[in-house]
Structures are given as structure tokens and as C-alpha cells.
Amino acid sequence: MNFSGIKRFAVVLVVGLMFSGCRGQISERQPIHPNPNMDMQERKEAQEVNNFFEDGRSMRPPVEGTVARGLRKADIEYYEGVDENGEWIAENPVDVTRSVLYRGKERYEIFCAPCHGLTGDGLGIIMTGGYGYVPAPTFHQERLREAPDGEIYSAIYNGVRNMPSYAHQVPVDDRWAIVAYIRALQASQNVSEDEITEYDVDMDAIRAEYEAEQAAIAELEAAKEAANAEVVPTAELGEQIITQYACGACHNIDGAPGGIGPTWYNIFGSEAEVVTDTGERITITKDAEYIIESIVLPNVKKTVGYENGVMVAYDYLADHELQSIVEYIKTLSDN
Ligand code: HEC
Ligand code: HEC
Known part of the structure; x- marks a missing residue:
């Protein structure tokens, strides 16, 4: 056998060995795993029983009182709108600046106006479309004007009766911004004439505009009523x-x-x-x-x-x- 004969033999041998690796059957033996790293170790699967512990659980609950980093909500006035006695706090704990109010306006118009209306009168598009929702109350009533800020906050945080909580959509700072904006809306709809005349506004023009608006509404209502009068109840x-x-x-x-x-x-x-x-x-x-x-x-x-x-x-x-x-x-x- 000359040198090239040896080479040919070696090639045939190597190729033969390579093919012998593919046997076309499943092996029951453990694969060779030259570097185990930490691939195989003793551990418990989630939900698996662990008899080492008295309660048999392998998933251990955190030690009582454990608080994740950054989630210690000790300031309950800020996070929950109540004081240490559980009473609603009277005043917004956030500094109400112009930019907070604008933020509140933006968030209010996204999350609340569809039901409570852009002016807070409870006539949002969902309420007036005849979809059969539980009616949202107007914010322009004595009881809600006098409600503490914490109570309004609580409606967003906890929900109230038929209204669900919006805590997941609206983070804490935004909730307080919305509360501030609702206060601004309430103030805007409850101004005495004396207060208005302190500013440079034309009361007669405002009154005329209001009356024209009311007349248009009355006309629409009358037309609707006339049309309805012809409908036979069945x-x-x-x-x-x-x-x-x-x-x-x-x-x-x-x-x-x-x-x-x-x-x-x-x-x-x-x-x-x-x-x-x-x-x-x-x-x-x-x-x-x-x-x-x-x-x-x-x-x-x-x-x-x-x-x-x-x-x-x-x-x-x-x-x-x-x-x-x-x-x-x-x-x-x-x-
Ligand atoms: C899907 C419609 C809907 C949306 C959106 C909504 N609300 Fe309401 N809200 C209601 C209804 C309905 C009630 C009355 C619940 C009841 O009395 O059963 C209510 C009640 C309230 C009350 C309590 C009023 C009272 O009479 O005690 C407050 C405050 C309030 N909402 C604030 C908000 C704020 C702030 C937002 C936005 C973050 C918001 N709501 C979004 C429908 C809605
Ligand atoms: C959230 C539940 C609820 C919905 C929605 C509701 N009702 Fe009622 N309804 C009641 C309850 C509770 C009473 C009994 C207490 C009362 O009279 O207020 C009642 C009473 C009544 C009665 C008097 C029945 C009797 O035997 O005295 C009538 C009529 C009625 N509802 C009609 C309606 C109509 C029409 C609608 C839809 C436009 C409607 N209800 C929607 C809960 C509901």
C-alpha cells in the first residue's frame, strides 16, 4: 500500500464511521455530555410536592411582610386617598400646577369622558348612544362638589358600585391629576354671576348664547316628540x-x-x-x-x-x- 492508498483507506474509514453514527434507530442510552455545566441538577418543578416542608409545597411563599423593592406603598394618603383612620382625605396630596391640570384634562378625556362627558355632566357618548349602560352621574351636584378629593380618587382606584376600577389603566399620579381636573370642571360650572363679572366678560352675550342654545334644544326635543307621537306603541x-x-x-x-x-x-x-x-x-x-x-x-x-x-x-x-x-x-x- 503506498501513501495515497493509505489516504484513500483513511477517507473510507472516516466516512464509514460517520455513517455508522446514523443508525436509524432510537437509542435508550444517555447521550454523552462532555461538559455538564449546570444542565442537570436536583430541583423541583413548579407546583411539585415537596415533603421536606410541612405544607408539602415546593414553591415557598415569601416571608410575611416581604415587600418588593420599590413597592412599599407606605404613604396611604397618596396611594389610597385615605388617612390612617380610613377616612377619605379632603385635599389632593399632589401639588396642583398648571401642567398637572393639563395632564388631568388629557387623561380625563381619554378615560372618563366617554361616560361622564367632556364637561362632567354625565352625558358622555356611551350614555347618550342608547346602549343601555348604567347612567353615569353628573359631577355638578351638591353632593359631589362637596365630596372630599379622596372620594373621587377612590372611584378611580377602587371603582364605585357599578363603575369598575380604573387603577390598571391610570397610574397614581394621573389619578390625582384627574381629581384636580374634575375639581376644575366643577368650578367651571358653578360660578356666581358676581364672580363672572369680576373678569372682563360680556354677561349679556353669554346669556344670549345660552338662550339661543336652549331654544335650539327645545326645538329639537319638540320635533322628536312630534315624530314620536305618531309612533303607535306595540x-x-x-x-x-x-x-x-x-x-x-x-x-x-x-x-x-x-x-x-x-x-x-x-x-x-x-x-x-x-x-x-x-x-x-x-x-x-x-x-x-x-x-x-x-x-x-x-x-x-x-x-x-x-x-x-x-x-x-x-x-x-x-x-x-x-x-x-x-x-x-x-x-x-x-x-
Ligand atoms: C364605562 C363608563 C364609565 C367610565 C369610563 C367612568 N365612569 Fe365613573 N361612573 C360610571 C357610572 C355608571 C357611575 C355610577 C355608578 C353607580 O352609581 O352604580 C360612576 C360613578 C362615578 C363616581 C361616583 C359618583 C357618585 O355619585 O358617587 C365618580 C367620582 C366617578 N365615576 C369618576 C370617574 C372617573 C374619574 C373616571 C375616569 C378615570 C370614570 N369615572 C370613568 C361610569 C363610568
Ligand atoms: C340592575 C338590575 C335591573 C335592571 C337592568 C332593570 N331593572 Fe327593573 N327592577 C329591578 C329591581 C331590583 C326591581 C324591584 C325594585 C324596584 O321596584 O325598584 C325592578 C322593578 C321593575 C319593575 C316593577 C316590577 C314589579 O313587579 O313591581 C318594572 C316594570 C321594571 N323594573 C322594568 C324595567 C325595565 C323596563 C328595564 C329596562 C329598561 C329594567 N327594569 C331594568 C332591577 C333592574
Whole structure:
């Protein structure tokens, strides 16, 4: 064998060995792992049982009182809007500067105005579109003008009754900026004429503008009413309205017990006991007048057993709509 023969033999041998590595079968043996690093070590999988600890958990809870770095929210006035007695704090703990107010305006218009309205009157686009949301209150009422800043903050942080919390969308500084802006909105809608005349404004022009606006609104309302007067109330229309406003979330029509509100099955024309807003129990007949009152002024007479007061006033429904609901509820009754 000459030198090139040896070379050829070596090449055949190496290639042969390489092919012998691919055997086309699965091996049960451990692969060779020349440098183990820390690839294999004793440890527990998440949720695995660990008998070393009394509670059998391998995932150990942090020591009680542990606070992650940067998350010690000791300043509860700032983070929660309450003092150490749990009372809402009266004043915004953040320094209200012009830029804070503008930030509040921007955030308010993104997160609150769709429901509470750009001026805070509760007539945001979601409320006026007829989508059947629980109505948002106006901020321009005595109770909310006098509410402490902490209470407004709490509505954003904790939510309030039917309003969800916005804590995840709105960080702490922004919440206080929004509170400051709501205060500015409230001040803007509650100025006495004396205060206005302190500044260089033309009261007559403002009054004329207001009156023109009111006249235009009245005209629109009158046109709407005239158009509505021609609509004949029907049970079908009533059923549509009830679907649109999702009344069925609380009322059923099959008489099944356990709803949030009373069933509508067989109520029309029936006699029943109700609790009045003064706490008296009286017996009434559930006629058209009563049904309509129950919808526009739900807390005046409450069905016994359903005094939870969660139904809001649907006082913006037009007459023909209310009458259509009555027609519909009539069809659910044998009376
Ligand atoms: C999806 C609609 C919606 C949005 C968005 C919304 N709210 Fe509300 N808000 C409501 C409703 C509805 C209520 C009334 C809840 C109830 O009484 O059950 C309410 C109540 C409140 C109240 C309490 C008023 C009272 O009568 O005690 C405050 C304060 C408030 N909202 C502030 C805010 C602020 C600030 C934001 C923005 C961060 C905001 N809301 C965003 C619907 C909304
Ligand atoms: C959040 C739940 C809820 C929603 C939504 C709701 N209601 Fe109610 N409703 C109640 C409760 C609770 C009562 C009983 C207490 C009362 O009379 O206020 C009631 C009472 C009534 C009654 C009087 C029934 C009786 O037997 O005395 C009528 C009629 C009525 N609702 C109509 C409606 C209509 C129409 C809608 C939709 C436009 C509606 N409700 C939406 C909770 C609700």
C-alpha cells in the first residue's frame, strides 16, 4: 500500500464511521455530555410536592411582610386617598400646577369622558348612544362638589358600585391629576354671576348664547316628540327596547325565582304589596301607570323582596317607548 492508498483507506474509514453514527434507530442510552455545566441538577418543578416542608409545597411563599423593592406603598394618603383612620382625605396630596391640570384634562378625556362627558355632566357618548349602560352621574351636584378629593380618587382606584376600577389603566399620579381636573370642571360650572363679572366678560352675550342654545334644544326635543307621537306603541317595539337596554339582565319573563329584579310573568293587573320610599307597605294594582313609574322612578315603590335599589331610573325613555314596554309586559300576563 503506498501513501495515497493509505489516504484513500483513511477517507473510507472516516466516512464509514460517520455513517455508522446514523443508525436509524432510537437509542435508550444517555447521550454523552462532555461538559455538564449546570444542565442537570436536583430541583423541583413548579407546583411539585415537596415533603421536606410541612405544607408539602415546593414553591415557598415569601416571608410575611416581604415587600418588593420599590413597592412599599407606605404613604396611604397618596396611594389610597385615605388617612390612617380610613377616612377619605379632603385635599389632593399632589401639588396642583398648571401642567398637572393639563395632564388631568388629557387623561380625563381619554378615560372618563366617554361616560361622564367632556364637561362632567354625565352625558358622555356611551350614555347618550342608547346602549343601555348604567347612567353615569353628573359631577355638578351638591353632593359631589362637596365630596372630599379622596372620594373621587377612590372611584378611580377602587371603582364605585357599578363603575369598575380604573387603577390598571391610570397610574397614581394621573389619578390625582384627574381629581384636580374634575375639581376644575366643577368650578367651571358653578360660578356666581358676581364672580363672572369680576373678569372682563360680556354677561349679556353669554346669556344670549345660552338662550339661543336652549331654544335650539327645545326645538329639537319638540320635533322628536312630534315624530314620536305618531309612533303607535306595540308589544313588538316594547320587546325590542327591552332587548336594547338589556333589562333581561335583572328581569325574567318565565316566573323563575332568584332574579336580581322581579319577574314580569303575570304581574300586569295583579295586586301586590310594595314598599314606598317612606318605608310604608301598601297594596297596589300593577297597571300601566305603576309599570311606567317603576321604570322612570324605580325607587318610589319597590316590590317586596326586591328592595335592593339597584335599578336605575330609565327616565330618558320616550312616552311611546314606555307605553310599548307596558304593552309587552301585558302580553306576559293572563290577567
Ligand atoms: C364605562 C363608563 C364609565 C367610565 C369610563 C367612568 N365612569 Fe365613573 N361612573 C360610571 C357610572 C355608571 C357611575 C355610577 C355608578 C353607580 O352609581 O352604580 C360612576 C360613578 C362615578 C363616581 C361616583 C359618583 C357618585 O355619585 O358617587 C365618580 C367620582 C366617578 N365615576 C369618576 C370617574 C372617573 C374619574 C373616571 C375616569 C378615570 C370614570 N369615572 C370613568 C361610569 C363610568
Ligand atoms: C340592575 C338590575 C335591573 C335592571 C337592568 C332593570 N331593572 Fe327593573 N327592577 C329591578 C329591581 C331590583 C326591581 C324591584 C325594585 C324596584 O321596584 O325598584 C325592578 C322593578 C321593575 C319593575 C316593577 C316590577 C314589579 O313587579 O313591581 C318594572 C316594570 C321594571 N323594573 C322594568 C324595567 C325595565 C323596563 C328595564 C329596562 C329598561 C329594567 N327594569 C331594568 C332591577 C333592574
